[in-house]
Amino acid sequence: MANIAHVAEHTTRSLIDHLPLLQVLVPFCAAPIIVLIGSRRLAWPLAFISSVISLIISIILMLSVREGGYITYSLGGWAPPLGIEYRIDATNAFVLTLISMIGAVVLPFAYTSVKDEIRTRDHSLFYACWMLCFTGLLGMVATGDAFNVFVFLEISSLSTYVLVAQGASKDRRALTAAYDYLIMGTIGATFFVIGLGMLYMATGTLNMADLADRISDQGANRTVRSGFAFIIVGMGLKVAMFPLHLWLPKAYTFAPSAVTVFLSATATKAALYVLMRFVFSVYHPDFAFAKNTLEIIFLPLAIIAMFSASIVAAFQINFKKMLAYSSIAQVGYMLLGIAILNETGLTASLLHMFNHGFAKALLFMGAGALVLRTGSSFYLQISGVGRKMPITAGAIVIGGLSLIGVPGTAGFLSKWLLIQAALERSSDNSLYLLVALSVVLSSLLAVIYVWRLFEVLFLREPDLSIPISEAPVMMIIPMWILAGSCVWFGFSTDLLYDFANQAALNLLGGSMGMSDSVLNLGTN
Amino acid sequence: MNKFFEFEFLAGHIHYLLFIVLMMTGLFIVVDKTNLVKKIIGLNIFQVSVFMFYVSIGKVTGGTAPIFPMDSNYHVDKDALQENLYSNPLPHVLILTAIVVGIATTSLGLALIVRIRESFNTIDEEEILEIEQKMTRDDNMKYDDISKGML
Amino acid sequence: MIFHHLILRVVTKLLVGTIVLFALYVQFHGDFSPGGGFQAGVIMSVAFILYGIVFSLESAKKVFPEWVVHKLLALGVLIYAGTGVATMLLGYDFLDYDAFSPLHPTHGQHWGLLVIEFGVGVTVTGVMVAIYYAFAGRPPSMSDEEW
Secondary structure, eight states, rough: OOOOOOOOOOOOOOOOGHHHHOOOOOHHHHHHHHHHOOOOEEEEEEHHHHHHHHHHHHHHHHTTTTTTTTTEEEGOOOOOSSSSSSEEEEEHHHHHHHHHHHHHHHHHHHHHHHHHOOOGHHHHHHHHHHHHHHHHHHHHHHHHHHHHHHHHHHHHHHHHHHHGGGGTTTTHHHHHHHHHHHHHHHHHHHHHHHHHHHHHHHSOBHHHHHHHHHHHHHOOHHHHHHHHHHHHHHHHHHHTTTTGTHHHHHHHSSSSSHHHHHHHHHHHHHHHHHOOOOOOEEIIIIIHHHHIIIIIIIHHHHHHHHHHHHHHHHSBHHHOOOOHHHHHHHHHHHHHHHHSSSSHHHHHHHHHHHHHHHHHHHHHHHHHHHHHHHHHBBBTTTHHHHHHHHHHHHHHHHHHHHTTTTSSSSHHHHHHHHHHHHHHTTTTTTTTHHHHHHHHHHHHHHHHHHHHHHHIIISSOTTTTSOOOOOOOOHHHHHHEEEEEEHHHHHHHHHHHHHHHHHHHHHHHHOSSSSBBBOOOTTT | OOGGGGGGHHHHTTHHHHHHHHHHHHHHHHHOOBHHHHHHHHHHHHHHHHHHHHHTOOOTTTBBOOOOOOOTTOOOHHHHHHHHOOOOOOHHHHHHHHHHHHHHHHHHHHHHHHHHHHHOOOOHHHHHHHHHHHHHHHHHHOTTTTTTTTO | OOOHHHHHHHHHHHOOOOHHHHHHHHHHTTTTTSSHHHHHHHHHHHHHHHHHHHHHHHHHHHHHHHHHHHHHHHHHHHHHHHHHHHHHHTTTTOOOOOGGGGGGGGHHHHHHHHHHHHHHHHHHHHHHHHHHHHHTSSSSOOOOOOO
């Protein structure tokens, strides 16, 4: 066989060229290694090391795409429209950083919490599952291939169901929570695949950039439109968009504390990113059906979610459940930012993704620490605990303030931008004034449920008969890292705003198509 | 005008119609049945309908299986390859992945059902709901801080 | 020891070896004919599951202990990922099998595929057997007579 002549010129890849892949590969390899070693003591360090590595990688990636452009990586050496492509641009580098930051910060917290809540012999499998979930979320965000999104989505979802079900040793309702989540999640993912099938029928490709090129070439037809509907509903289930949110409160309440922390800060965010990617990059809001979907469906649903979920949250008697309902309300804000459909709104949405991830992870960590010390997260059980665990409760206060959006915390910036975005749109449609008003009003509802929490923690008389000590250091450090960044991003707003704004511009610019401004990591 | 009801249109799109029938059957079972195992079966039917959909869009009229024609020495038979019309293998490969995902989902769902059966002693959704509502009521009675005058 | 189902037991003894052989054929002939890791893994696991059904779970676990299953399951994934890492170390893209034989990319593709399909086969065998062990290992809620 004399096919030496066909051998293409090959340039050797260096480590830095592989970063987009290593982002996903490192945590992925950690999972089977943890199972293979099977040591309970090594499971956590391995998981932690690989999370930290992927955090470092994501920061390098974010810094290298902050000026725009994208990095592409083709798997198996097959060039993009045919092969699977990982494409990192400002938008998904931003989300990748959020996910890997949370992953790296939550694991030290998980160490103590998992020891308390999970049977000892399951620890190594638990961390393997955790790493798979982490991989799935990173992969969903990093990939530029539409079907690959589905595969990673299912990797993360399947491991999430297992992780949620681990709460069964404390409360058997975790099993039914996981089952409900499984049914709904699978329906959602299958809807997403149907949508992809329709796109493939209409265009004959699955690469997102190529899909975008071909859809804009051929314009909208019925197949493309119904594909859009299926994708929106499928991802809406995963995002917990208002009427499709029913799986969320139960799953977050009964899952082990560490799992709740991780999921609340990452799972819905990754799905929301996919939703944004499909609405803005694959399809384009210039299409009437996409624009109408955003304005007629997303906008009212987001506002309903903001109010109804906040009201429900205010009546809860369980800290974790209150936070779960508040998550649905906060997803409403993010969807509202998308639905407002301008640069400020999208920036606000992405920023809120980040800020809410941090604040909610912090609050759930606080809940986890209280569960560790008092045994449950019911308000009655944690009455007055703030006086006995001042360091934990202090962090919870900062998280709560950020959730409301008090000036000086990170949450303020994103809500402020959201209102600004609505006001920008109000010049041509005065209904948007109402939208801006609703953001303010629903933030007041957030004040109610957060105040109730403060009242429970600080103003009630503690039960002096039960000795409660401060949470362990391994929990306090990650909590205060998050609390510190909530405050820091609240004052030093430029850094995060610049990244989010670049990400939003990148989304609004539509798809970059197949060959545009590729960045070469190796050379700069 | 109403070409949807013409025989030829229907016959030409029969695989889409069957896909929709199968999909709706599956979804209906998931929504309607209270038995958890039946729900999983419904979910399976729903997923299988999607597999059918993908496989059917890969069909090329007159095409064969997408396998390289080999000569007797196991080398690619280039002449046969030229005139070989084969169906689109990509949807089949995609669905191979989706089938594996489906199996994982099914076995995980069944495993959860086994655990649910062990701890709730039933696999009927309504009975489970009753037990859970009772648990929630008990929680509320026990931990209700509003009625205990603490607010 | 139970001695009923004589025919089943004799036939199983004959079949198990054949099934394993067929699985290996599907596994390693997969690049010339339909087949590959998924199919081979399932067929391979059928041999163990059949053995377990006919000769009781305990004897199947003696042949193929549970901890081995769990390790194999992880090992297969690592073989797959490791192949990718090897190509990366050779300076090519992840899973670009040309790396194994830069002068004859076709050969490289063959070898690479053979290795990753082996990884797939190992994992699928492990997963199917693990699922069987997990479900069959649960104590039944009612005894055989009650059915």
